[in-house]
Amino acid sequence: MVCPSAAPPAPTLRMWLGLGLFVLLCLGLGQAxxxxxxxxxxxxxxxxxxxxxxxxxxxxxxxxxxxxxxxxxxxxxxxxxxxxxxxxxxxxxxxxxxxxxxxxxxxxxxxxxxxxxxxxxxxxxxxxxxxxxxxxxADFSKPDITAEVTASSCESTEMVIICSSHGGFPKPKISVALNNESVEWNTSWVSESSLSPYNVTGTLVLNVTKDVNVTCSVEYDGFAKSTSLLLEKTNDCVVPPVLPPYNVIIASSIIVIIFILAIALAARYLPRHVCSHCRKPQDLVEEGTKEGMKPPVSPKVTSETSSV
The missing domain is CATH 2.60.40.10 (Immunoglobulins)
Incomplete structure (x- = not known):
């Protein structure tokens, strides 16, 4: 004789009540x-x-x-x-x-x-x-960005970037981005107590080799405020003249000195030859005039002649 299999027991009232209480509990927790x-x-x-x-x-x-x-x-x-x-x-x-x-x-x-x-x-x-x-x-003030040049050269300009905001609550997060890329910087907060407004400051030392856009953001409890500043690299760089090497200067100086000495010696010791046909006619006329103006030479009178 084969006995028929027993049917699964129907849900009891206790089970339904438990399920209902569980649902109410979940709804209550959700509302809470x-x-x-x-x-x-x-x-x-x-x-x-x-x-x-x-x-x-x-x-x-x-x-x-x-x-x-x-x-x-x-x-x-x-x-x-x-x-x-x-x-x-x-x-x-x-x-x-x-x-x-x-x-x-x-x-x-x-x-x-x-x-x-x-x-x-x-x-x-x-x-x-x-x-x-x-x-x-409490809303923070709009961030204020300042840039101070500390050193400058032809290749880059060193700047100190300072971003500050004040009067807000709770303690914020301050961040900086260079051309939309986040970078790390030093941050400090000031508050009188845990339930007082905060003043926040961020500092960054930056070598500017080209124009860069700096964005400072202050984030607090789902709110955010930001300010941007364009930093331009200074172009007033004067390139110093390139001096020749030391050896070239010495050699050039020696050559100049020798050339000057050679000219001086040549002017002093070389004979001067002046040809007659190179002389000017005016010089010859002046010379003849000088000869004609000389007094004639009278013959000497001796005692013997006078006696004759």
Whole structure:
């Protein structure tokens, strides 16, 4: 006798309930993650959601709602619809929605950065307890680039490139690119505390052999600002004259000295021959005139002649 195979057991109610709870848990976690982080800028208005919405059949008078920061500072506290506590730093800057308990903070400050907790009680029973992280950002100034020439030659120009930005939050990343190619440089940050504005400066020593475009960028919490500057290589280079070798100078000097001595000796010791036919007619006439002007030579008279 062959027994028929048993059919698989049908899903039980417990299995369906477990599956339903798992789905609800996943949905709840998804909503919690979606509400977990809020970003805002200094001077703007931030909205921090709570995890509970009061039914329209009831009112805030039936609940206690606490908004606190870092479990230490009570931002707002409501009991039976009345404000019972508020931190001095948040006074006149906060308000709460009476139905979904959303907390509004305006204007934002850097010190508002941190984790907040919303707690809702109904008839002494906690019906909501959720943490919300608030990230506050402050815009940095547009980067300022300066270039100072420290040395220059015909081949290259050495420059010190300085890029600076200030007044922003959180701590930024500053980068530099030469003709759209990233390079490493020295970076320094200055801030009074972890919740104070930052001043950032980047320094780069660069040998410029040709025109180059420098781009400085400051990045912070998904935001970025940049500035570009064109560096031109200086062309006022004067090439010094190339002197001849030392041996050539000595040899040339000796040749010149010998040539001068030869001319001097030739002028002093060589005889001067002047031919008669080379003499000018005027010179001959002058010479004849001088001969005619000479007095005639009278014959000598002796004693013997006079006696005769």
């Amino acid at each position: 993650l979606e509400k977990k982080v809020v970003k805002s800028k200094v001077g703007e208005k931030a909205s921090l959601p709570c995890c509970y919405e009061i039914p329209h059949s009831e009112s805030l008078q039936n609940y206690r709602v606490y908004w606190q920061k870092n479990t230490m500072e009570v931002v707002l506290a409501y009991s039976h619809g009345e404000l019972i506590d508020s931190h001095t730093r948040y006074r006149n800057r906060t308000e709460m929605d009476p139905w979904n308990c959303t907390l509004w903070i305006s204007p934002m400050e850097i010190l508002d950065n941190g984790t907040y907790q919303c707690v809702v009680q109904h008839k002494s029973v906690v019906v909501c307890d959720e943490h919300v992280t608030l990230f506050v950002t």
